[in-house]
Amino acid sequence: MDVIKERENNKKKKSMVSSSCSEDEMDLRRGPWTIDEDLTLINYVATHGEGRWNTLALDAGLKRTGKSCRLRWLNYLRPDVRRGNITLEEQLLILELHTHWGNRWSKIAQYLPGRTDNEIKNYWRTRVQKLAKHLKCDVNSKQFKDSMRNLWMPRLVERIQAAATATTTTSVAANNTHTINNRDKLLMKSSPTIINDEFVSSQPHMTQSYSTQEYNNTSSSSNSFGNNKVSTTLFDLDDNSNYYTKDNNPNPNLDYYQPSHQHSFSDCIMEPNTPWIMQSGDSSDIFWNAENMLFLQQQLMNDTM
DNA sequence: AATATGTTCAACCGCTTGTTG
DNA sequence: CCAACAAGCGGTTGAACATAT
Incomplete structure (x- = not known):
């Protein structure tokens, strides 16, 4: 969780990329993930497991595409993701x-x-x-x-x-x-x-x-x-x-x-x-x-x- | 100190492949 | 067999950050 908070601090510096007009209509978010979204995703996966990403996004109340959720989880939130320089x-x-x-x-x-x-x-x-x-x-x-x-x-x-x-x-x-x-x-x-x-x-x-x-x-x-x-x-x-x-x-x-x-x-x-x-x-x-x-x-x- | 330029990497996009009914 | 959907993959983008001028 510390990693998430640390990243969140960095993210706050970034300007949030707003959704495009068409996506606003669809109520979908894009751009960097917030700590709340991360926590929601982590909790949902912990409870229900991975997969069925579109359903996951809906059920978890994440205003993201299933693709986005999958990518966020696999590339960032997964517990076994290793960070740091390539050795x-x-x-x-x-x-x-x-x-x-x-x-x-x-x-x-x-x-x-x-x-x-x-x-x-x-x-x-x-x-x-x-x-x-x-x-x-x-x-x-x-x-x-x-x-x-x-x-x-x-x-x-x-x-x-x-x-x-x-x-x-x-x-x-x-x-x-x-x-x-x-x-x-x-x-x-x-x-x-x-x-x-x-x-x-x-x-x-x-x-x-x-x-x-x-x-x-x-x-x-x-x-x-x-x-x-x-x-x-x-x-x-x-x-x-x-x-x-x-x-x-x-x-x-x-x-x-x-x-x-x-x-x-x-x-x-x-x-x-x-x-x-x-x-x-x-x-x-x-x-x-x-x-x-x-x-x-x-x-x-x-x-x- | 201000600005320009380069670097990094998270996230998105579109296409392909796999699965299901 | 086929269509629809889900998942996976590789290419690309762009904002933040670092470094040079």
Whole structure:
């Protein structure tokens, strides 16, 4: 309830969007929800459950459409809705899942518990598409997808790794092998897995799967998992936690974790003097912050050498 | 300090899909 | 099988807020 009150305070600042004339006649409200409406909806759902939204709206005395009630509940009032910044792990997952399902936000949202399709969609549009725009390439272009897979996603993995190691007192061996293994283990926790042609999560709370048929029907051309018929993970480990390289990886399609040097970002890069750095309210959580932009620039320089 | 510009995200819209009678 | 309705989905909008000038 505190969340609602907090939001309500913010909402009071907003000008209430009045109903249009025609809708006034119908006595329907539009625009931001009031705390009273929220409470009415919460109480009604608590008593009667979800569903039958048009009936719900009428019975509860809400002067809203059923659609509006449903959206309000699913995207905001549901107890399990998670708020706050998208974590690095979630970013990685969104990028990966988007390569499989494209803009199927609700599908993607299934693998991010507490996140709504609307939230993921907003994230994609405001962050990822904007990046593509700044790079002057289409977000659906092969160049951009390749860049995502070969530059951004590995970079995200590194940042997740860095964050993990920064918060643990466990000593980590300095050699690369151990670094990679830790990275892999972390990803084993956060990344979905294909087992017997089903896409499942390695996280305990992510137990959903989808059928082979659906996967085959919906996988995109850039799908890194396409045609996999054996059990594997995004970042494979054998029993000894050895990291698979491109040469020994039994699943050569799983290439986005490979070193990015062989892939160039230059095909979709902007003019040399165009600023790289995008604005961000929270640099710790936005994956194309200044640090990453510098990283990309270095990659680009390596490519051109 | 005032204004302009950019960013975010809740909410709406229209279309598609599923369900029911 | 078909029509009507409900639910779900993805695209879009616009107001509030943040940041730059």
